[in-house]
Amino acid sequence: xxQVKQNSPSLSVQEGRISILNCDYTNSxxxxxxxxxxxxxxxxxxLISISSIKDKNEDGRFTVFLNKSAKHLSLHIVPxxxxxSAVYFCAASVKWGSARQLTFGSGTQLTVLP
Amino acid sequence: xxxxxxxxxxxxxxxxxxxxxxxVQDMDHExxxxxxxDPGLGLRxxxxxxxxxxxxxxxxxxxxxxxxxxKERFSLILESASxxxxxxxxxxxxxxxxxxxxxxxxxxVV
Numbered sequence: 001x002x003q004v005k006q007n008s009p010s011l012s013v014q015e016g017r018i019s020i021l022n023c024d025y026t027n028s029x030x031x032x033x034x035x036x037x038x039x040x041x042x043x044x045x046x047l048i049s050i051s052s053i054k055d056k057n058e059d060g061r062f063t064v065f066l067n068k069s070a071k072h073l074s075l076h077i078v079p080x081x082x083x084x085s086a087v088y089f090c091a092a093s094v095k096w097g098s099a100r101q102l103t104f105g106s107g108t109q110l111t112v113l114p
Numbered sequence: 115x116x117x118x119x120x121x122x123x124x125x126x127x128x129x130x131x132x133x134x135x136x137x138v139q140d141m142d143h144e145x146x147x148x149x150x151x152d153p154g155l156g157l158r159x160x161x162x163x164x165x166x167x168x169x170x171x172x173x174x175x176x177x178x179x180x181x182x183x184x185k186e187r188f189s190l191i192l193e194s195a196s197x198x199x200x201x202x203x204x205x206x207x208x209x210x211x212x213x214x215x216x217x218x219x220x221x222x223v224v
Binding site for chain 2 (some may be wrong): 004006009027032034036040044045046047049090091093096097098100101102103104105106107111
């Protein structure tokens with residue numbers, strides 16, 4: 001029973017266009033959401049996050065949108081660059097004592113074509 | 115910069131062996147995690163620790179144990195390795211909201 005779902009295992013986009021990666025969650029206790037980027041044979045690196053009290057967060061070419069009523073978030077990359085080609089993981093977070101427990105989606109492989 | 119270091123990038127072990135995966139972080143974070151990554155399944159939480167000598171089971175703890183004797187070090191132990199534990203293992207440390215990952219250990223059990 002996946003609490004965080006990324007329904008698209010892969011996405012191909014032309015360089016310069018917009019990439020939109022989607023993520024759905026089921027647990028309404030999640031109150032913080034993150035996107036991580038992962039290259040092969042490396043650990044995931046943090047990209048951008050959003051608190052449940054916001055509906056948008058922007059950082060350069062990356063924007064995350066949160067729709068709490070739909071339990072849906074998306075990552076927009078504009079403009080897409082070949083170096084953005086990687087696996088993108090959506091993660092949802094809930095506080096557990098002093099820790100924040102992350103639940104990850106299955107990932108979306110983004111390929112940006114030159 | 116936060117640094118999370120895993121002791122090995124690649125490991126090959128035999129079925130039945132006891133396997134230790136070590137992870138060290140240098141940012142004095144209280145919270146540390148072990149995940150495994152498998153194709154189509156994303157990252158799944160095995161165990162986490164919120165303090166020295168404290169541990170909590172994640173989603174898939176069976177066949178694993180952990181040890182946290184010092185704040186900076188979190189070890190994952192495969193008591194008797196099996197072929198279905200062939201995977202990429204990722205350690206992370208976290209404080210407040212963001213988790214920082216190590217480079218991963220690709221474990222193959224033959």
